[in-house]
Amino acid sequence: MAIYLDVIWFLNFCIDFLLLWLTSVILKREVSKKRLAVGAFLGSLYVLFLFLDTAIIYHPIIKFFYSVFIIITTFGYKRFGYFVQGLFMFYFSTFITGGGILGLHYFLQTDAKIVNGVVKTQSSGMGDPISWLFVILMVPIMLYFTKKRVDHIEVRKLRYDQVMNFELKIDSLTLKGVGLLDSGNQLHDPISKQPVMIVDMTVFADQIPSAVINHAKSLDSIGELVDEPNPWQDRMRIIPYRAVGSANQFLTGFKADSIGIWDNGEKYETSNVIVGLSFTNISGEGEYNAILHPKMLSNAKVTSTAS
Incomplete structure (x- = not known):
């Protein structure tokens, strides 16, 4: 050879x-x-x-x-x-x-063959x-x-690495979930300039008052709400935004009392947050049920550390 x-x-x-x-x-x-x-x-x-x-x-x-x-x-x-x-x-x-x-x-x-019941290769x-x-x-x-x-x-x-547990508090209500810290999320409330996080209402709808959900769903193209009283009337916000390939749109949200976010064993807490409501699933694989704003962490204080 x-x-x-x-x-x-x-x-x-x-x-x-x-x-x-x-x-x-x-x-x-x-x-x-x-x-x-x-x-x-x-x-x-x-x-x-x-x-x-x-x-x-x-x-x-x-x-x-x-x-x-x-x-x-x-x-x-x-x-x-x-x-x-x-x-x-x-x-x-x-x-x-x-x-x-x-x-x-x-x-x-x-190239394997069976010869007399024995497997042979060449x-x-x-x-x-x-x-x-x-x-x-x-x-x-x-x-x-x-x-x-x-x-x-x-x-x-x-x-x-960017997925973190969070805990939202609004009045006596507490919402717990998993959020994705998205640097591309630059939503702010146009009046207070507070950062806006987005929660998946397909997950949290049963915990939010029905009047709040009706307000969010009734938001039309010019940003008007149906006149229906709800317990969070003073907390309600309208956040304009623009997605790629679409015209200006509006997102309904509300002011939360505080949010706690856990990152690497430390809890960050801030009251500087608006919660936007999304009625479409934001994670197809169910890895998270909210999109966090990066400024929520930068403006937060460490309140506790895991032992």
Whole structure:
């Protein structure tokens, strides 16, 4: 069997380059293509060492220190934590890509036969052109898939990091729920300039007085309310807003006595809040039932800390 060493080396160089690139993308590190190429070149040299008549290069310790050398060459050494993060993420990228390719290979493999009740498989070895073609095609696909999954996880983590428990107090009523701290929420009461949070009335409708709900639902396009007395008449507010692709609209709200928000074990409390009422579901997956205004936290005071 003929082995084209230059082809194998170049293939490994390309794979190492992509793995180091994926590592830099996941860690959000600015690395020049030149350093990525140098690191990939050092990594690809290991393939040449495999043809040397020595067994020490197969030892896990040698492999570990060789990968350490590759990471330091590619990303540099700023501090120990920085280096360890790069090393472990490089292993993660390598294992998840290699494991995915290996899993797909065996998933699609059809060369198994049953002979006299015994399952037998056949393989033509490392030099099989079909196997190499499979690797060449699958490495970029697995790298792309891994990057997309990591990006998705980061988005989900960002969303959950911004989700906080809250407790609203209005007269003798207390509303408890989970709110999303949204930096894009810039709603303010035009008169008092107080920030406006939005609560999901599909969740809290049964706790709000029916007269308040009727007022909110009767709001027409010019911001007028049906004249119907309700216990929160003095608290009612009309907040104009404009959504993308639509004309000016109005949101009905009311002034709350106070709101408590829990963030990282600390309770922030403020009375500087208007509660807007939304009659459409604001979280399709039910992760939260209110949208918090960022200024509610900046204007709040820490009243208690979890032990």
